[in-house]
Amino acid sequence: MTVIDEILDLYRRKGDATYGEGVSQTEHALQSALLAETENASAELVSAALLHDIGHLLHDLPEDIASRGLDAQHESIASAWLSRHFGPAVTEPVRLHVEAKRYLCRAEPGYWERLSDASKLSLTVQGGPLTAETTAAFAKGPFAQAALRLRRWDDEAKVVGLSTPGLDHFRPYIESALKG
Numbered sequence: 580m581t582v583i584d585e586i587l588d589l590y591r592r593k594g595d596a597t598y599g600e601g602v603s604q605t606e607h608a609l610q611s612a613l614l615a616e617t618e619n620a621s622a623e624l625v626s627a628a629l630l631h632d633i634g635h636l637l638h639d640l641p642e643d644i645a646s647r648g649l650d651a652q653h654e655s656i657a658s659a660w661l662s663r664h665f666g667p668a669v670t671e672p673v674r675l676h677v678e679a680k681r682y683l684c685r686a687e688p689g690y691w692e693r694l695s696d697a698s699k700l701s702l703t704v705q706g707g708p709l710t711a712e713t714t715a716a717f718a719k720g721p722f723a724q725a726a727l728r729l730r731r732w733d734d735e736a737k738v739v740g741l742s743t744p745g746l747d748h749f750r751p752y753i754e755s756a757l758k759g
């Protein structure tokens with residue numbers, strides 16, 4: 580089995596799990612990737628959008644872990660796992676997509692209010708909004724802008740019943756994003 584097949588198989592086997600927002604993990608991934616594709620993002624960033632929550636499929640922790648006051652650190656699990664096959668243009672936006680939410684909560688008035696209830700709940704176990712100091716440091720990072728784009732797609736990719744292309748549609752993006 581190639582790594583691409585392994586990834587797509589993971590979504591087919593475990594992607595029906597709820598994302599806690601009325602959509603499944605696979606629906607959330609496909610909606611995120613479609614938003615990235617619509618904005619003509621690079622193959623690496625479309626792949627990051629598709630795979631940003633793969634950490635939730637890789638751990639066996641319960642779905643309601645945030646409501647138990649625990650953080651699964653799914654972004655770290657995902658970026659570490661993906662780094663075997665992809666470079667930083669994929670793994671860094673994935674690793675930073677939670678920090679991007681914490682950044683926006685601090686830096687953008689009204690952002691927190693627009694978050695879903697599940698995202699607000701997970702924010703508390705993820706450390707809350709960044710401090711003034713860490714906000715400035717985040718913005719200077721080389722992948723900050725990519726992580727912020729991914730975060731906005733992530734926030735929007737929760738539309739119940741939205742029709743999207745299937746996983747195979749995004750296979751070419753992942754294939755071209757693989758590191759040589």
Ligand SMILES: [Fe+2]
Pocket residue numbers: 607631632733
């Ligand atoms: Fe997400």
